[in-house]
Amino acid sequence: MTGRKLLITGASGFIGKPIMQALAASGWTVRAAARDPAAMPDTSGVERVALADLSRPVDWPQLVEGVTHILHLAGIAHAPGQLPDEVYTNINTRAVGELANAAHGRVERLVLMSSVRAQAGLSADHVITETDPAKPTDAYGRSKLEAERLVAESGVPFTVLRPAVVYGRGVKGNIASLATLAQTPMPLPFGGLDNRRSLLALENLTAAIELALISPKAEGEIFLVADSEPISVADMVAAMREGLGRAPHLIRVPAGGVKRLMTTFGKEAEWERLSGNFVIDAAKLRSIGWTPRVKTYDGIAAMMRSPNGAAL
Numbered sequence: 001m002t003g004r005k006l007l008i009t010g011a012s013g014f015i016g017k018p019i020m021q022a023l024a025a026s027g028w029t030v031r032a033a034a035r036d037p038a039a040m041p042d043t044s045g046v047e048r049v050a051l052a053d054l055s056r057p058v059d060w061p062q063l064v065e066g067v068t069h070i071l072h073l074a075g076i077a078h079a080p081g082q083l084p085d086e087v088y089t090n091i092n093t094r095a096v097g098e099l100a101n102a103a104h105g106r107v108e109r110l111v112l113m114s115s116v117r118a119q120a121g122l123s124a125d126h127v128i129t130e131t132d133p134a135k136p137t138d139a140y141g142r143s144k145l146e147a148e149r150l151v152a153e154s155g156v157p158f159t160v161l162r163p164a165v166v167y168g169r170g171v172k173g174n175i176a177s178l179a180t181l182a183q184t185p186m187p188l189p190f191g192g193l194d195n196r197r198s199l200l201a202l203e204n205l206t207a208a209i210e211l212a213l214i215s216p217k218a219e220g221e222i223f224l225v226a227d228s229e230p231i232s233v234a235d236m237v238a239a240m241r242e243g244l245g246r247a248p249h250l251i252r253v254p255a256g257g258v259k260r261l262m263t264t265f266g267k268e269a270e271w272e273r274l275s276g277n278f279v280i281d282a283a284k285l286r287s288i289g290w291t292p293r294v295k296t297y298d299g300i301a302a303m304m305r306s307p308n309g310a311a312l
Contacts, residue, residue, distance in 0.1 A: 003068065006067060006068070007030075007033060008020050009033045009034075010034065010051070010072075013034075013073065014172060018169075018206070019073075020043070021043055023206075024044065024045040030046045031047045031063070032047065033049050033074070034048075037049060049063065054095040055087065055091055057098075064102050067107060069213050070103055071209060074095075075092045083139075088142075089139075092144055092147055093150065100151045101156075104154050104155045108157060111159045111160075111212045111213055112147065112161070114144045115162055115163065116280060117141035117144060118136055118148060120136075121135070123273075123276025124277060124279070128224065128279065129283070129284070130223065148222065152220075158219070159212040159213075159220070160222040161205075162225065164224075165197075166199075167200070171303065175236075178233075178237065190237055191252040193255065194234060195233065195274075195275055195276060196232060196278075197230055198226035198278060199300075200225055203294045204227055204293065205225060207290060207292070211285075211290050223284055225285060226280035230296070234248075234250055235297060236300060239297045239301045
């Protein structure tokens with residue numbers, strides 16, 4: 001890695017912190033940028049710097065000065081119904097375009113962390129591949145897709161990654177909510193939910209990023225990223241409880257009954273995420289050398305075995 005210096009934005013987050021540590025350990029010299037640099041551990045080979053609020057102008061030329069590669073993770077997360085569209089536009093789109101323009105002519109590769117939501121909605125009746133037309137269904141997905149376009153138009157050498165939902169130690173969102181349920185002793189009514197959903201282990205994402213940063217075959221390409229095999233909600237809970245050293249303790253309730261129960265508690269959106277199929281085929285990325293070594297069931301169980309489980 002001699003002579004290679006990587007700027008990681010959003011380096012203090014759930015994805016950013018472990019990836020920053022993994023890349024530094026593998027030999028990268030890293031400039032780690034975050035809103036609160038003190039939130040990042042003091043790591044050998046890592047220069048911690050402040051990243052301004054992306055809703056305001058950022059001095060990107062200063063941040064990219066002297067780096068050879070960029071991994072852009074910073075952005076506003078998916079929060080359905082909670083944020084105005086312009087927040088997504090400013091943070092997930094405009095700021096990315098400005099970064100790409102500042103990086104043009106300065107770096108060897110910019111890897112943009114987009115999302116599968118740039119391509120599809122909450123569920124799909126077919127296996128999703130990169131050949132499918134991009135049809136985002138909300139402001140978050142549209143902001144990610146537009147950011148991809150701006151990066152491509154900037155002229156900077158780039159790779160776009162569209163990951164599935166990422167899980168691992170410190171996970172948030174729907175997987176964290178499911179993990180909280182799994183940690184209770186009560187039986188759960190998910191035994192009949194045999195739908196299939198693709199997820200992505202943090203370790204597998206790290207391997208994808210390392211490849212995207214340096215592979216000549218990745219330049220100018222968009223890749224979906226997901227574990228090799230999808231998993232059902234029932235198996236997710238079983239894996240979580242296996243990691244906790246417990247029996248699955250699942251009961252079979254008709255899907256309609258589970259839906260009514262979740263609707264009663266105002267969880268209609270969560271039901272759609274749990275009940276629908278969402279299978280991703282990441283064959284394109286595997287074809288250039290990516291190997292997702294962590295299997296989803298094993299990875300979820302391991303996540304629960306880590307200190308404080310998924311809630312850490």
